[in-house]
Amino acid sequence: MSGLLKKSIIKRLFYYFALFAAAILAIITGFFLNDLNEINIYVFGAALLIFLMYFVWVYYREVVFPLEVILEQMKALLTGKDYKKIYTRRMDEIGIIAHFFNEVTRSFEKVSMDIKEGKRMLNELEIAAQLQADILPKASPKVKGLLVEAKTRPAAELGGDNFDFIKRKENTFIYIGDVTGHGVPAGLVMTMVNTLIHTFVEIYDNAYDIIVNTNKQLKSRIKSTMFMTMVLLKWNEMSNKMTFVGSGHEHIIIYRASSGTCETVKSGGIALGMVPDNSKLVKEKELPLNEGDVLVLYSDGITEGRNMSGEMYTLERLLKAVEKFATEYDPDGIVHHIALDYSKFVQNHVQDDDVTLMVIKYVGNTGKEKASISSTKWSDEQ
Secondary structure, X not given: OHHHHHOOHHHHHHHHHHHHHHHHHHHHHHHHHOOOOHHHHHHHHHHHHHHHHHHHHHHHHHHHHHHHHHHHHHHHHHOOOOOOOOOOOOOOHHHHHHHHHHHHHHHHHHHHHHHHHHHHHHHHHHHHHHHHHHHOOOOOOOEOOEEEEEEEEOOOOOOOEEEEEEEEOOEEEEEEEEEOOOOHHHHHHHHHHHHHHHHHHOOOOOHHHHHHHHHHHHHOOOOOOOOEEEEEEEEEOOOOEEEEEEEEOXXXXXXXXXXXXXXXXXXXXXXXXXXXXXXXXXXXXXXXXXXXXXXXXXXXXXXXXXXOOXXXXXXXXXXXXXXXXXXXXXXXXXXXXXHHXXXXXXOOOOOOOOEEEEEEXXXXXXXXXXXXXXXXXXXXXX
């Protein structure tokens, strides 16, 4: 009986009321069994008042006061003021309301913390994305004998694609790279590789040593599941000689102005970070160029980009686009129109991977050179 009363305030109040009614009935019965007189009436009235006050006090203590406490904290919650947890051991209806309030506020606090954590992470992602954007060159360099243009678009806040142009004396090193996946891990690896490439360009004057030493330092600093494909070009403006070292990247496309057609060269090698020592797996090779020839470097986000029907853009489409636009435009125009052709093909399909495109045109010894002043950001409007 005691446990049942603890679990229901309604039953408990009914129990108190029954006791109060029984006491009143006993008093009235006693009066009827005895002669009524003035003293008995006063005693009856006093007893009735005492029982009534006791019942009111019990009602206030059991119902009114705890509800006031709960309502006060609810008002504080609803008005955005500080509220307190309600401590109670009661198992009745009042206890259920108090526990419900505590659970609701605990959920609100968790949601609030999640929102704050989400905002913090978004802010950090925005900062990281800005830092990564700052790493990308704002404009192509003025390179004697070449015209250069490049664009990129990450699939997430942080991308794994990267490219850069690094001039050192008569040499210009140009690279394009693609880290496995995208997002924060890919962005971190991309930043590490960019720093390593810049460091070793100051030490070595050939692409082979830069790639070998970059791989050595990268392998010891990243997980075994992370790696980065790359093509590193070296252009010597004194000899007008272009060489490259491939690290498991996509094909190099060469548009031959004399024939108006494209040929592809396998980049070769093995991706950076896959093995501790790649010195015997990579090789520096020459890319013979004639005036008007165009080199195209790209990431697999372009060739593997899909449209709403699930079809891929493919290397064949890219080759046809290069052949179509290379006859009419310099690198900035070629990049612009290929980007537009790609965007029309994929339409509204979700971008699954980072996309990067770089076009380099050999203009010979005519002295024609320029720096691109357009953004390196790839937009759908292109």
